Amino acid sequence: MQRFLRLHAPAALLDRDNIDTDQILPAAFMRGISPDYAAGLFGLWRRDPAFVLNRPGWTNAAILVSGTNFGCGSTREHACWALEEFGIRVLIAGSFGEVFRDNCVRNGILPIIAAPEALETLRQLLRSSASPVQLDVDLPAQRVTAPDFTMDFTCPPADKIALLEGLDEIGMTLLNATALSQWEAQERDRRPWRQSLEMPE
Amino acid sequence: MATLFDKIWNAHAVGQRADGRWLVYVDRHVIHDLHAPHAFSKLRKTGRAVRRPDLTVAVTDHMVSTSAGRTDTTIPGSAPFLAQTRAGAAEFGIHLLGTDSAMQGIVHVISPELAIALPGSTVACPDSHACTVGGIGALGLATGTTEVVHVLATQTIAWNKPRQMRITLNGTLAPDVTAKDLILFVIGHWGSDMARGHAVEFAGPVVRALPVEGRMTLCNMVTELGGRTGLIAPDHSVTDWLRGRACAPQGAHWDAAAADWSSLCSDDDAVFDRDLSVDCTALEPHITWGTDPAHVVGLSGLIPDPRHAPAGLQDDLHRALDYMKLQPGQPIAGTPIDRVFIGSCTNARLSDLQAAAGVVAGQHVAATVRASVVPGSTTVRREAEALGLHRVFIDAGFEWGEAGCSMCAGVNGEEGAPGQRIVSTTNRNFAGRQGPGVMTHLASPATAAAAAIAGRIVNRRGTQ
Ligand code: SF4
Numbered sequence: 001m002q003r004f005l006r007l008h009a010p011a012a013l014l015d016r017d018n019i020d021t022d023q024i025l026p027a028a029f030m031r032g033i034s035p036d037y038a039a040g041l042f043g044l045w046r047r048d049p050a051f052v053l054n055r056p057g058w059t060n061a062a063i064l065v066s067g068t069n070f071g072c073g074s075t076r077e078h079a080c081w082a083l084e085e086f087g088i089r090v091l092i093a094g095s096f097g098e099v100f101r102d103n104c105v106r107n108g109i110l111p112i113i114a115a116p117e118a119l120e121t122l123r124q125l126l127r128s129s130a131s132p133v134q135l136d137v138d139l140p141a142q143r144v145t146a147p148d149f150t151m152d153f154t155c156p157p158a159d160k161i162a163l164l165e166g167l168d169e170i171g172m173t174l175l176n177a178t179a180l181s182q183w184e185a186q187e188r189d190r191r192p193w194r195q196s197l198e199m200p201e
Numbered sequence: 202m203a204t205l206f207d208k209i210w211n212a213h214a215v216g217q218r219a220d221g222r223w224l225v226y227v228d229r230h231v232i233h234d235l236h237a238p239h240a241f242s243k244l245r246k247t248g249r250a251v252r253r254p255d256l257t258v259a260v261t262d263h264m265v266s267t268s269a270g271r272t273d274t275t276i277p278g279s280a281p282f283l284a285q286t287r288a289g290a291a292e293f294g295i296h297l298l299g300t301d302s303a304m305q306g307i308v309h310v311i312s313p314e315l316a317i318a319l320p321g322s323t324v325a326c327p328d329s330h331a332c333t334v335g336g337i338g339a340l341g342l343a344t345g346t347t348e349v350v351h352v353l354a355t356q357t358i359a360w361n362k363p364r365q366m367r368i369t370l371n372g373t374l375a376p377d378v379t380a381k382d383l384i385l386f387v388i389g390h391w392g393s394d395m396a397r398g399h400a401v402e403f404a405g406p407v408v409r410a411l412p413v414e415g416r417m418t419l420c421n422m423v424t425e426l427g428g429r430t431g432l433i434a435p436d437h438s439v440t441d442w443l444r445g446r447a448c449a450p451q452g453a454h455w456d457a458a459a460a461d462w463s464s465l466c467s468d469d470d471a472v473f474d475r476d477l478s479v480d481c482t483a484l485e486p487h488i489t490w491g492t493d494p495a496h497v498v499g500l501s502g503l504i505p506d507p508r509h510a511p512a513g514l515q516d517d518l519h520r521a522l523d524y525m526k527l528q529p530g531q532p533i534a535g536t537p538i539d540r541v542f543i544g545s546c547t548n549a550r551l552s553d554l555q556a557a558a559g560v561v562a563g564q565h566v567a568a569t570v571r572a573s574v575v576p577g578s579t580t581v582r583r584e585a586e587a588l589g590l591h592r593v594f595i596d597a598g599f600e601w602g603e604a605g606c607s608m609c610a611g612v613n614g615e616e617g618a619p620g621q622r623i624v625s626t627t628n629r630n631f632a633g634r635q636g637p638g639v640m641t642h643l644a645s646p647a648t649a650a651a652a653a654i655a656g657r658i659v660n661r662r663g664t665q
Contacts, residue, residue: 016516016517016520017517018493018517020631022629022631022632022633022634023631023632023633026633026637027610027611027612027616027634028611028614028637030235030612031278031279031612031613031614032278033238033281033282033285044633044637069394072393072394072427073329073629073631074329074610074629075327075328075329075343075344075345076345077236077345077346077347078346080345095397098397098398098427098429099329099343099344099345099429102345102348103345103347103348106345106347106348107347157220157221158220158221158222161220162220169347169351169359170247170249170350170351170354170355172218172219172220173218173224173351173354173355173357173359174354174355175218175219176215176216176218176224179215179216180215180216180224180226180355180356180357183215183216183226184226184356187226191457191458191461192454192457193319193450193454193455193457193458194228194319194322195228195256196255196256197229197255197256197258197317197448198448198451199258199296199447199448200447200448
């Protein structure tokens with residue numbers, strides 16, 4: 001997975017709450033076996049030439065700012081792949097869908113939960129600017145800055161390490177491989193019916 | 202003083218990982234054709250093996266065609282998904298339930314139906330409605346694709362223990378009120394975000410009185426409450442329901458398993474982070490009007506007026522009304538419709554089809570409506586045909602499909618046309634979920650069937 005350290009990039013505002021993964025990547029764009037997910041990002045909304053990611057200056061946005069409950073709905077990780085392939089590396093929102101948030105970290109995208117007032121200030125800043133606003137996102141310092149704007153954020157330590165180091169999660173889990181094998185051996189005695197699955201032909 | 206969730210968690214917590222997450226053992230891993238190709242290719246790229254292919258099952262459901270006489274190429278775009286799922290299953294030694302299997306069907310329908318899921322077991326699946334198996338007291342774990350690879354390679358998921366919530370449903374249900382009406386009501390009552398970060402347990406007399414299949418419908422839509430998993434304590438009806446099913450434990454193992462399941466309930470003194478209750482006696486059948494599962498109204502009710510909503514919600518309501526082309530203050534009953542879809546892991550088990558058939562028997566679908574029934578599994582389809590239900594539907598003008606997800610998410614291309622209004626027994630009514638510009642109303646099989654006949658949403662109580 002891609003590492004994340006710092007980023008200086010234009011931010012796009014999606015000025016609403018409850019953006020579900022069906023909006024982030026509509027099902028039609030999941031139909032190919034290895035499709036162009038970037039083309040499907042906000043696929044239905046991008047039909048509108050006035051949609052922010054179609055506007056000059058925002059087509060290379062790498063930061064999205066939105067309201068609460070961003071990424072709710074379907075667990076499709078394809079939504080994260082679409083964001084990542086489009087070039088989005090940071091999401092700033094009031095809250096996130098639970099599995100979606102985990103999926104972002106696994107794909108090297110930093111999901112930042114912003115406090116209500118800071119988020120409102122940031123949204124206002126983006127709303128009132130006719131040209132793209134560049135944000136600095138610094139993960140080690142846990143800070144987002146722009147001219148006249150500073151916001152500190154928290155990031156769960158495990159996610160921070162994973163993003164900074166681009167960690168292989170499976171490798172981390174297999175550090176517990178001995179415990180896992182012991183557990184399976186004990187479980188075979190305790191509840192043998194769970195350690196086997198007989199499929200009739 | 203343990204909750205049901207604690208008991209299952211404790212019996213599966215293998216240890217804590219270096220980053221603080223708990224490794225929770227996965228007893229059964231059920232993967233499907235939408236995610237399996239990606240997962241298999243990631244496994245190959247990283248040179249990993251599947252740790253427990255013997256505890257893993259692959260199913261084709263999301264991408265398959267559900268039209269009668271289907272083949273793997275009926276939907277050309279689906280063919281590579283099906284081929285790669287089959288090839289990967291063979292390569293990694295995983296049992297495949299493809300369209301040539303009599304046990305094929307939607308992941309969450311076949312998991313309990315074949316007793317792949319068992320009470321007290323953990324069942325991981327890369328679909329957000331994995332929580333359906335909570336209806337038999339199994340812990341469903343919805344995963345993303347990277348997580349599928351993790352489960353394949355390690356047979357665990359890495360999880361922070363969630364907070365816990367109990368929802369006690371008191372009273373008794375009126376005879377025409379189903380599990381679907383109940384869960385729509387609960388979501389409308391508390392909102393589609395209320396269970397975020399929580400494992401939910403449903404309890405109370407209404408739950409105890411629900412048939413096993415209805416309990417699955419109830420748990421299915423925990424996702425639409427924002428929760429990752431839902432549970433109902435298994436009782437004798439669950440044990441009876443599971444006995445003799447395809448993968449159920451046999452002989453002495455069955456006796457030991459059944460004895461083990463009898464301890465699967467929250468202790469009397471168990472403490473929940475949130476403990477809620479509601480009386481359900483006065484409930485009527487429900488339906489959604491908008492684009493969020495919490496946009497719910499009783500069939501005798503009126504489409505809400507944003508002017509009476511809290512200021513922060515008004516924009517959302519206006520947007521939903523615009524999308525759904527509905528007028529505030531009008532009765533929901535009487536709204537003309539174009540299509541009806543009876544299917545999905547929410548409502549396509551045999552009892553759901555029986556309820557719908559009971560409504561349509563001897564009548565005909567309205568001339569303006571296209572209606573279809575897609576059984577949740579090939580087993581359900583066969584059982585329904587043995588009872589003659591397919592004749593009831595076909596004679597009434599319904600299409601009778603093969604098992605699969607079909608129009609639930611429409612990932613295989615089976616979807617509505619722009620501007621169509623659908624009454625659907627599925628679980629999500631997001632804008633565009635069933636096709637761009639499609640307007641979805643979520644309801645029970647009986648309510649959907651009645652709408653197909655009338656050509657409009659009907660208040661069944663008002664017409665009886
Ligand atoms: S029927 Fe719908 S919710 Fe259920 S598994 Fe299929 S796509 Fe997912």
